[in-house]
Amino acid sequence: MPHFYLSVAHETKGYAVVVSKQVARLSVTRHRLKRQISAVMRAHKLPSGLIVFARSGAPTLSFAQIREELEAGLKQIA
Numbered sequence: 001m002p003h004f005y006l007s008v009a010h011e012t013k014g015y016a017v018v019v020s021k022q023v024a025r026l027s028v029t030r031h032r033l034k035r036q037i038s039a040v041m042r043a044h045k046l047p048s049g050l051i052v053f054a055r056s057g058a059p060t061l062s063f064a065q066i067r068e069e070l071e072a073g074l075k076q077i078a
């Protein structure tokens with residue numbers, strides 16, 4: 001997955017989305033990307049403690065591309 005990194009932290013519940021300032025400088029862009037990633041995550045049954053890190057280039061993706069890439073990554077984890 002070139003635009004996202006998925007990690008599983010044990011002993012935690014739920015999921016987290018991390019978009020750093022190095023990936024998206026403007027807060028508007030960071031929050032939009034977090035909302036898009038969260039929308040994809042809500043549609044799937046997730047492992048407990050999942051953390052999604054956005055990498056450079058992720059803010060330029062369309063929602064369909066984000067969904068496609070994250071779904072492929074979730075299949076690898078499951």
